[in-house]
Amino acid sequence: MKIIGTRRDVLGTIGAGLVTGAIGLPACAQGKRKLGYAIVGLGSYATNQIMPRIKDCEFAELKALVSGTPAKLEKFGAEYGIPKTHWYNYKNYDRIRDNPDIDLVYVVLPNSMHAEYAIRASQAGKHVLCEKPMATSVAECEAMIAAAKKANRKLMIGYRCHFEQHNLHAVELVKTGFIGRPTLITSEHGFYAQPNQWRLDRPFSGGGSMMDIGIYSLNAARYLAGEEPVAVSAMEYTDKSDPRFKTVEDRIDWQMRFPSGVIANCVSSYSSNHNAFRVTGTKGWVGMEPATNYTGHQMWTRQGGSTEQVTLPPPAKNQFVAQLDHLAEVVQTGIPLRASGEEGLRDMRLIEAIYRSAREGRTIKLA
Amino acid sequence: MKIIGTRRDVLGTIGAGLVTGAIGLPACAQGKRKLGYAIVGLGSYATNQIMPRIKDCEFAELKALVSGTPAKLEKFGAEYGIPKTHWYNYKNYDRIRDNPDIDLVYVVLPNSMHAEYAIRASQAGKHVLCEKPMATSVAECEAMIAAAKKANRKLMIGYRCHFEQHNLHAVELVKTGFIGRPTLITSEHGFYAQPNQWRLDRPFSGGGSMMDIGIYSLNAARYLAGEEPVAVSAMEYTDKSDPRFKTVEDRIDWQMRFPSGVIANCVSSYSSNHNAFRVTGTKGWVGMEPATNYTGHQMWTRQGGSTEQVTLPPPAKNQFVAQLDHLAEVVQTGIPLRASGEEGLRDMRLIEAIYRSAREGRTIKLA
Incomplete structure (x- = not known):
């Protein structure tokens, strides 16, 4: 069995992308605030894999929830301390535009809903992280890219x-x-x-x-x-x-x-x-x-x-945390989007x- | 690590084909003689992998050599105690017909020569073991099968x-x-x-x-x-x-x-x-x-x-030995040809x- 160097050695070998931030000063120490995520879709993947890990992020925090099921908003709102003012459903979703605590929107819906909810987030002026597959057709993907570009916002896909x-x-x-x-x-x-x-x-x-x-x-x-x-x-x-x-x-x-x-x-x-x-x-x-x-x-x-x-x-950061942090870091520092x-x-x-x-x-x- | 039973248990699980003979009485004890192989083509595979193993066979022995290179006949004839009367070249190859010590012919030539030398062996009344690929075309394979059938002799391919x-x-x-x-x-x-x-x-x-x-x-x-x-x-x-x-x-x-x-x-x-x-x-x-x-x-x-x-x-028999023995056993006992x-x-x-x-x-x- 071969044990490879130290954490820093490994990070050194895998390209500068991941390293930036990971071994730099934390966001607060750089005078930056953590960016706020809204999670769209409170299914198993969002609630079991993603939401519990946002607290480990260096550049991001959980700020809002979007779900069509009021009971889920109640449950996870309480669990994560998200006030009712930051709960949304699929009808009033576009009002995220008016919530300055939300910088980033993570779309964790069934595949066929990715395009619509990513595009609406872009139109609301938010940066988007969307689960893979990006959508269900090339045409939808192209529309998502166009919407983000028009809004001058980032669009990232959840390739953890x-x-x-x-x-x-x-x-x-x-x-x-x-x-x-x-x-x-x-x-x-x-x-x-x-x-x-x-x-x-x-x-x-x-x-x-x-x-x-x-x-x-x-x-x-x-x-x-x-x-x-x-x-x-x-x-x-x-x-x-x-x-x-x-x-x-x-x-x-x-x-x-x-x-x-x-x-x-x-x-x-x-x-x-x-x-x-x-x-x-x-x-x-x-x-x-x-x-x-x-x-x-x-x-x-x-x-x-x-x-x-x-x-x-x-690793310095679990893959989920590193992914969540990346979009926030891209937005704050301008490093290239992966x-x-x-x-x-x-x-x-x-x-x-x-x-x-x-x-x-x-x-x-x-x- | 899982160690599977005894040799007999393993043989018991892999089908009766291999078992016959392998755990029965040796050929001599059954009043049968070992059948004689002629090896056609004295290249690296024949001389390094096959010929050294024939001595371990229960039902077969090495009886003749076929090569276009006189020095190889000299060398391997001496090494394996094969008399000059049992040396052949590609011109006089068909005379194996007149050698009753040769029952089986193993064709270990380059692929494009398989069909010709297998068919000539069948026509000489010998059973054939031919290296894989069987030949270089479907048409050649069909001709080989037809020739063996016409001669009422076995044709086996070297799928060890x-x-x-x-x-x-x-x-x-x-x-x-x-x-x-x-x-x-x-x-x-x-x-x-x-x-x-x-x-x-x-x-x-x-x-x-x-x-x-x-x-x-x-x-x-x-x-x-x-x-x-x-x-x-x-x-x-x-x-x-x-x-x-x-x-x-x-x-x-x-x-x-x-x-x-x-x-x-x-x-x-x-x-x-x-x-x-x-x-x-x-x-x-x-x-x-x-x-x-x-x-x-x-x-x-x-x-x-x-x-x-x-x-x-x-194993009871190395794969090379089991393969060499199989054709001889098929010929002698009528078990199904694999x-x-x-x-x-x-x-x-x-x-x-x-x-x-x-x-x-x-x-x-x-x-």
Whole structure:
């Protein structure tokens, strides 16, 4: 087992983006106030994963709640000390415009509502963090980008792995030639989807496993390759007699060819558990399993005939916290935005190409 | 780490095919003589892997050598005590017909010579074991099968993994439901091909990595699935400026969909090392890495959230020995032939479909 340096060493290897702020002075010490988030959609992900972590942010704090369910506003309002003046529902949502405590809006709604609520936030003059998939079509993504641009506000997509240290370290190992010239990426994500959830209902989800979990395989393949694919070919299998799959796909696996010659074999499944990637090159490989979970990442490298497990020291910031802080830091300091709307749009273009390839039984060439 | 039973237990789990003979009385004790092999082609694989192991066979022995290089006949004739009367070259090869010591012919020539030398052996009244790929085209495979049938002789293809206990155990775990309903097979094989070898010269090899090492990914996916694919989609990348790839492909990765809904993501590479497979199902997975090497197989299973390494006791027979013995035992006892010419033909049909899919950029549906 290989234990990699100190926290500072690791941060030093994963690019300046994450480092800024993380090892600088806290916002208050720099004379800045923390920016206020409104959370839109109080489902399981928002309430279990995001909201409990905002208190650990350096540049942001929780200031407002948006939900269509009054009981949720009562419950979480009390829990997080958010006054009634900072509770909104989907009808009076646009009034966030008049609340100066809200700087940032995090859209954590079902996929098909992303575009509308992100655009309304931009129009209200707020910066937006929107969960992935960015939306359910390329057209929606383009409208979201246009709305943010018109309002001169930031639009960020919730690609938390872009802020997770093992993932960033894997990217760095590939980029710095540890594995030689990359030839193959395998990227596999899936889980057994329980019935009766909005994720299985196309009007809410916009699609099946691809939109929900396959997007991790897709996005990881792209950040590991460090370039954009030029061709995609996909194969689907959905058992239409399974009541879970009345409107969405179960499994869709696909290949992507990148300009340098790397080929990615990717997996998306609602019927089996997968959470892994590996990048193989002419000299070795780097792999993770689990690769993109909330916690418990495990990493291995192989080079010169020897396989080693790599252990990184605890990160300065948990991936959720780092992501939440990033948008606030971008707004306050002007550092470059990572995981932008354009990044979400690139995935959505590929998702549409993957669906089309599977449907038409042919390789789709990308511009 | 899980250590699985005794040798007899393991053999008991992997089907009766391998057991027959392996735990029965030796041939001599059954009043049978060992059958005699002629080895055709004295290259590295024949002389380093096969010939040294024939002495461990229960039902077979080395009786004759065929080579176009007189010095090799001298060298290996002396080493293995094969008299000059049992040396042949490619011109007088057909005279093996008149040598009653030769029962079995093992064709270990470059791929493009398989068909001719297998057919001539059949015509000489000998049973044939032919290295994989069986030949370089479906048409050749069909001609080989027809020739063996006409001569009423056996034709077997050198799929040694069909005789390797870890591979057989993986097949058995999938078949008996250990992983639930299978959803995904990943099967990855490749190595960095050194320049100036016949494998890189299409007139000898008939193709690139697919013919040579990708066939392991293909064959493993089929035996792990336990069914035949209905669709195949492939993607190639070959750097034509690399002098190794003037006539053959470097990398070709492909997907196969099986009738049950399993999708296989397969890899073939002449530019990076791969030797692994994994079958994932609704309840867990079974995987190996290395999966199909000569030795050193490592196996893991995952079920109920726990991953275990599986250690099997030493096999009754090494995979090479078991394969060599199998044909002799089939001939002597009439047990069913495994790894038949039809099995080689099935792979060759798929290889042609894989090449065609990559060339035409579309999914090929199989009958």
